[in-house]
Amino acid sequence: MKNKRQNIYYFKEVQLFANSPVKWIYPLIFLLSVGPLVYGLYQQLVVGIPWGNHPGSNEELVMIFAFVFVFIVLLGLAFFKSRLEVTIDSEGIHYRFPVFVRKWRILKKDQIIRYEVRKYAPFLEYGGYGPKTRRHGYRRIKNGIAYNVSGKTGLQLYFANGKKMLIGTQRPAAIERAMRRLMEGEQQVDE
Numbered sequence: 001m002k003n004k005r006q007n008i009y010y011f012k013e014v015q016l017f018a019n020s021p022v023k024w025i026y027p028l029i030f031l032l033s034v035g036p037l038v039y040g041l042y043q044q045l046v047v048g049i050p051w052g053n054h055p056g057s058n059e060e061l062v063m064i065f066a067f068v069f070v071f072i073v074l075l076g077l078a079f080f081k082s083r084l085e086v087t088i089d090s091e092g093i094h095y096r097f098p099v100f101v102r103k104w105r106i107l108k109k110d111q112i113i114r115y116e117v118r119k120y121a122p123f124l125e126y127g128g129y130g131p132k133t134r135r136h137g138y139r140r141i142k143n144g145i146a147y148n149v150s151g152k153t154g155l156q157l158y159f160a161n162g163k164k165m166l167i168g169t170q171r172p173a174a175i176e177r178a179m180r181r182l183m184e185g186e187q188q189v190d191e
Contacts, residue, residue, distance in 0.1 A: 008089060008090065009087055009088070009089050010088045010089055010090075010177070010178035010181045010182060011086070011087065011088040011171075011174055011175050011177075011178030011179075012086070012087045012088075013084075013085075013086050013087075013169060013170065013171055013174075013175070014083055014084070014085050014086075015083060015084045015149040015150065015168065015169075015170060016080075016082075016083045016149065017079055017080060017082045017083065017129075017130075017149055017150075023080075026075075026076050026079050026080075029072065029075075030072050030076065033068055033072055034065075034068060034069055034072060037061075037064065037065045037068055037069075038065075039051075040052065040061060040065075041061060041062070041065055044058060044061055045058055045061075078099050081098065081099055082097065082098065082099045082100065082130070082149075083097070083098060083149070084097050084147055084148070084149045084167075084168065085097075085098070086167055086169070086175075088175070088178040088179065088181075088182055089182075090182070090185075091106060091108065091109075092106050092107050092108040092109050092111075092112075092182065093106065093107040093112075093157075093167070093182070094106050095107075095147060095167060097130075097131045097147055100130070100131040101131060101147075107157065107165075109182055109183060110160075111159050111160060112157055112158070112159060112160075112183070113158050113159065113160050114157075114158040115155060115156065115157050115158065115179050115183070116155075116156050117153065117154070117155055117156075117169070117172045117175060117176045117179075118153070118154065118156050119152050119153055120152060120153070120154055120156075120166060121152065122146075122148060122152065122168075125143045125146075126143060126146040126148070126166070129148050129149055129150060129168075130148070130149075131145075131146075131147050132145055132146040132147075132148075133145045143164065143166070144163055144164030144165050144166065145163075145164075145165050145166070146165070146166040146167075146168070147165075147166070147167050147168065148166065148167070148168030149168055150168070150170070151168060151169070151170055153168070153169055153170070153172045154166040154167055154168045154169055155167045155169055155175050155179065
């Protein structure tokens with residue numbers, strides 16, 4: 001991706017988790033994990049009633065709260081800083097998913113034997129949104145890997161080695177034009 005200034009982009013898209021419909025999940029996780037601990041701290045430290053069936057000391061409760069709070073905040077930062085970046089140029093498809101895939105990766109034209117822009121079911125086919133690169137039961141074998149943030153449209157790629165990959169997009173018509181230009185070797189620019 002160092003030579004990107006020399007190449008003309010056919011397509012460029014940045015999708016943020018912060019702009020996706022999935023963003024309501026983080027506040028729910030925060031409330032469900034931190035809320036009971038706040039109640040326990042209040043009950044044990046302020047009211048003076050031990051919290052739980054086997055209450056720990058005040059110090060243990062504060063340490064557990066601090067650990068859970070820091071973990072949930074770091075999880076939130078990773079969630080809201082995550083984004084899917086995709087560009088298509090004459091070299092191929094460049095992508096990265098910072099926090100998970102930090103360096104730009106490239107899929108060269110000669111690796112791709114077929115492509116299609118298609119509708120998909122994120123939860124049924126890939127187990128949800130985000131980078132899906134590890135085994136998720138049968139999904140990894142059946143559907144390949146996926147990088148998606150929101151929506152139900154993606155660029156499905158089929159490779160010469162038999163593997164598949166899906167890259168989510170909010171701009172299906174533009175990515176279709178860019179792929180046609182890449183595969184046919186055209187040098188036109190898509191604005």
